[in-house]
Amino acid sequence: MPRAVITSLEEAVAENVRDGDSLSLEGFTHLIPYAAGHEIIRQGRKDLTLIRMTPDIIFDQMIGMGCARKLVFSWGGNPGVGSLHRMRDAIERDWPLPLEIEEHSHGAMANAYEAGAAGLPCAVFRGYIGNDLPKVNDRIRSVECPFTGEKLAAIPAMRPDVAVIHTQKADRRGNVLLEGIIGVQKEAVLAASRSIVTVEEIVDDLGGGPNAVILPSWTISAIAAVPDGAFPSYAHGYYPRDNSFYKAWDPIARDRETFRAWMDSHVMQRKAGEGVQ
Amino acid sequence: MSDRGYTADEMMTVAASRALQNGQVCFVGIGQPSAAANLARQTHAPDVVLIYESGTLETRPDVLPLSIGDGELAETALTNVSVPEMFRYWLQGGRIDVGFLGAAQVDRFGNINTTVIGGTYLKPKTRLPGAGGAPEIATSARETFILLRQSPRAFVEKLDFITSLGHGNGGNSRAEAGARTLGPTRLISDLCQMAPDPETRELIVTTIHPGVTRDQITAATGWDIRFADSVTETPVPEPTELAVLREIHARTARAHAGQA
Numbered sequence: 001m002p003r004a005v006i007t008s009l010e011e012a013v014a015e016n017v018r019d020g021d022s023l024s025l026e027g028f029t030h031l032i033p034y035a036a037g038h039e040i041i042r043q044g045r046k047d048l049t050l051i052r053m054t055p056d057i058i059f060d061q062m063i064g065m066g067c068a069r070k071l072v073f074s075w076g077g078n079p080g081v082g083s084l085h086r087m088r089d090a091i092e093r094d095w096p097l098p099l100e101i102e103e104h105s106h107g108a109m110a111n112a113y114e115a116g117a118a119g120l121p122c123a124v125f126r127g128y129i130g131n132d133l134p135k136v137n138d139r140i141r142s143v144e145c146p147f148t149g150e151k152l153a154a155i156p157a158m159r160p161d162v163a164v165i166h167t168q169k170a171d172r173r174g175n176v177l178l179e180g181i182i183g184v185q186k187e188a189v190l191a192a193s194r195s196i197v198t199v200e201e202i203v204d205d206l207g208g209g210p211n212a213v214i215l216p217s218w219t220i221s222a223i224a225a226v227p228d229g230a231f232p233s234y235a236h237g238y239y240p241r242d243n244s245f246y247k248a249w250d251p252i253a254r255d256r257e258t259f260r261a262w263m264d265s266h267v268m269q270r271k272a273g274e275g276v277q
Numbered sequence: 278m279s280d281r282g283y284t285a286d287e288m289m290t291v292a293a294s295r296a297l298q299n300g301q302v303c304f305v306g307i308g309q310p311s312a313a314a315n316l317a318r319q320t321h322a323p324d325v326v327l328i329y330e331s332g333t334l335e336t337r338p339d340v341l342p343l344s345i346g347d348g349e350l351a352e353t354a355l356t357n358v359s360v361p362e363m364f365r366y367w368l369q370g371g372r373i374d375v376g377f378l379g380a381a382q383v384d385r386f387g388n389i390n391t392t393v394i395g396g397t398y399l400k401p402k403t404r405l406p407g408a409g410g411a412p413e414i415a416t417s418a419r420e421t422f423i424l425l426r427q428s429p430r431a432f433v434e435k436l437d438f439i440t441s442l443g444h445g446n447g448g449n450s451r452a453e454a455g456a457r458t459l460g461p462t463r464l465i466s467d468l469c470q471m472a473p474d475p476e477t478r479e480l481i482v483t484t485i486h487p488g489v490t491r492d493q494i495t496a497a498t499g500w501d502i503r504f505a506d507s508v509t510e511t512p513v514p515e516p517t518e519l520a521v522l523r524e525i526h527a528r529t530a531r532a533h534a535g536q537a
Contacts, residue, residue, distance in 0.1 A: 028346050028360055029331055030331070030348070073407065074409060080307065080308070080344050091400075092404055103392075106364060106410040107369070107412070110360045111365065125365070126369050126413075126416075128412060129416045129442055129454055130442030130451065130456060132392070132440070133392075133412065136398045180348070181346045181357055182359050184361060234348050236351060244533070
């Protein structure tokens with residue numbers, strides 16, 4: 001298997017993300033790949049199917065900048081603060097573009113990523129009991145257990161074209177270490193056809209211990225060192241979550257003009273990995 | 278702050294914290310449930326096990342998390358597992374005693390809406406964040422407690438969308454839908470506590486917080502709310518409970534303000 005290419009963020013995105021792709025950007029509150037998302041916006045990718053269990057500010061920005069055609073998600077909000085105004089504007093008023101949605105529960109998406117990583121066609125689990133989500137999402141179906149007869153929920157495995165994640169470290173051979181809240185990133189990378197991993201730093205020795213969560217170099221397409229690449233989310237062992245940024249985002253995102261002006265000065269006019277602080 | 282020396286929110290949080298028993302395993306939602314669960318852990322239930330859906334197992338946060346996956350939760354946890362493991366082994370596997378849920382709207386049977394209000398699903402008047410972990414918490418935890426400030430907009434006659442199953446249409450409908458767990462056994466608001474009627478499964482008022490009237494509760498409920506035959510007064514918050522709760526909030530405010 002080819003090993004990961006260690007490259008720049010610009011090249012990693014240019015090589016691996018194409019218009020029309022389905023794209024998972026994962027990181028459950030922790031290690032959210034903000035810098036990579038910003039580079040995708042800067043490179044003007046469009047018509048994307050954006051997949052993320054917890055669309056937060058980075059998807060608000062990508063949706064508001066017109067990158068997305070469809071959103072697959074299970075909880076879309078600004079955690080502890082409120083709504084994602086750009087996501088709501090797209091759903092409720094088609095701005096800047098209509099946004100198709102495929103909505104799930106966390107349990108379902110986590111199972112679907114695991115099924116994708118496991119090479120299965122679908123995920124089977126005990127879920128979606130007695131609620132209205134199956135009525136609005138025809139990918140939520142059911143199967144009968146062949147042994148007990150129990151009715152179980154089934155959804156298709158998650159198989160994105162590209163998975164994008166951010167982690168603490170890669171070594172020089174391109175092996176990647178994840179620590180802290182590890183979310184579904186390992187599953188997302190293993191389920192995807194291609195993957196981009198941004199890291200805080202590239203080191204000689206990962207130093208992870210025998211049971212560390214490690215993605216081998218040959219499971220990854222491209223790696224780029226992007227210090228602070230998860231800001232304003234956090235990187236365990238490197239920097240804390242900037243809760244004040246999440247609060248400050250709310251008024252910026254409420255208004256279309258304010259949002260576009262902020263994106264222009266903080267993202268569009270900056271270079272890859274330069275950050276938004 | 279009322280002249281009683283505590284706020285309605287504090288009464289709600291204290292009542293909710295008392296509902297948790299020492300040693301129980303609790304799957305904690307963010308916001309008010311998180312405050313209540315941590316108050317319980319720091320007062321009468323030091324061995325309550327708190328689990329957040331981000332994968333933090335047996336976490337003991339010193340300050341309340343703003344998000345479900347704050348670093349504080351991971352650093353103070355016994356261990357951190359992946360999100361698929363959390364939902365498959367720990368929740369679906371039947372390891373959770375109590376699911377502690379918030380909501381945007383609830384109906385008389387404790388069904389919860391956190392998806393859309395008004396309009397249609399595709400073009401709603403208000404798009405809410407969505408399901409998160411709640412649908413499976415609501416059916417896989419042995420029982421659930423719902424924590425929600427009471428108002429006619431939140432306590433509605435009919436939900437626009439059922440995100441998480443409570444007691445369905447009442448009676449045996451929850452079990453008939455395939456749920457094997459108890460569902461909502463308690464609802465705690467800023468005015469009162471409710472529990473399901475043993476037969477109809479409709480939520481009825483069982484205790485009223487001090488100083489609150491029946492008329493207030495009726496006015497704040499979008500359905501024709503019923504009261505149990507023997508309604509009692511919710512015991513007032515103890516000084517220790519208030520002190521610990523306020524200290525938790527003060528530490529949290531300092532911690533969140535400190536991150537510029």
